[in-house]
Amino acid sequence: MKRDWKVYLQQKGASHLQSALVLLVLYTLTGAVFYAALNYAYREFEALGNLRLFIFCLLIPLFLKMAVQLLVAPWYGIVDRLRYQRRTSKILPRVSVIIPAWNEEVGIIKTIESVIAAKYANFEVVVVNDGSTDSTHQLVTRFIANHKVCAKTKGHPPIQYLKLKNGGKARAMNQALQVANGEIIMTIDADSVMDAYAIRRMVDRFTDDSVAAVAGNVIVGNRNKPLELMQQLEYLYGFFFKRTDDVFKSVYIIGGAAAAYRKTAIEAVGGFDESIITEDIELSVRLLNHGYATRYAADAVVYTEGPADFKGLCRQRLRWKFGRILTFFKHSELFYSVQSHHNRYLSFFVLPLAVYSEFLLLLEGPLLAFFYGYTIYAFDFLPLVFVVLFLTSLVTIQVMLDSKAKFHLNLLALAPVSWLMFYLVDVVEFQALCRSIKRLVTRQELRWQKWQRAGISTSPLQ
Known part of the structure; x- marks a missing residue:
């Protein structure tokens, strides 16, 4: 044990050193931008004036999207409270928390422990093992055996366990739905840890x-390595804008790591789609297609483990990107729909701009080459300075407004260099988009992909 602890400390120390060096480089580049803006005079370069105008016009839809999100997101708290006060039922329903698992020996016990510790009186846990070949089955059955003894005295919720042949996550979820007794179905991935008040x-x-x-x-x-910090920042940034989607009741990406569904609604639309790799995203879009509303709970927190290596991150984003594109094709009638049961904000704003963003992602390389070439040649650093200051302010505000602001305080050091870290996010997204397009053209399917996990600590909950 002493040797393992020593190795852990050495690895953690190396990760912190690596992060410090990366931050030093990013701050140096950011400082160079401000130095150039203060010390070099702008010189007119009229030859590229029309091209600059063309690029600006290309970006207008994204500027519009950002403006709407920034104007509407602050109203989230007020709208949320008003809806809660006007709720049609004040009875707390029974909840079934489903934990799907496929070779999750590293973190599944921590996941189950965090769920059964939830501060909610009326719920059950359903663990569904989708043909794991590691020690997941042994770990879960041993835990349940011990849990049954403790449950009688400590009042812990009941745990159901399903052991299936491997058939995919969506099939496993559908099997779990058949035995779940809750009115509300909540899902959490087996590499995640739930906050005690998330269910409520x-x-x-x-x-x-x-x-x-x-x-x-x-x-x-997990936030030790630079790649992990980038994901922490990315998640904070992206989930903040779900507040805007919530105001319009049209959250179209509801990930399985932290999702809750009305069981009758799932059954009404036919359950999880077993033919698509991102069954969670497809289900949320299908529910919207059927006229249901979807929402976001900013204070319902689940901690997840992001990929710790670049290859694993690329695989994860390929699955997300490919599944989302397939979902768009499957539910293409939602785009610019005038049907009364479809959400106008979703049909005319969110979905078209999501596709447009992918188009711009393909052009991002040439656009950035022109932008930085022009910036350096004409010494026109003020637009870049504005971007740095804007993102620094935005990330700082997002940290302060998050329900787990204390946990995110480390991101304040990243805020001034977030503009550079988002470029790495774009690199990952670009490769995922290119590989997805290739698979669409060649009609190649995508199987469920995993990465090496180390597990996350329960310390974030404390």
């Missing part, structure tokens, strides 16, 4: 019968 806070968002699904606030719990 997600249930609170089912304010009327039109709400079919609620997304929780997923936070990256």
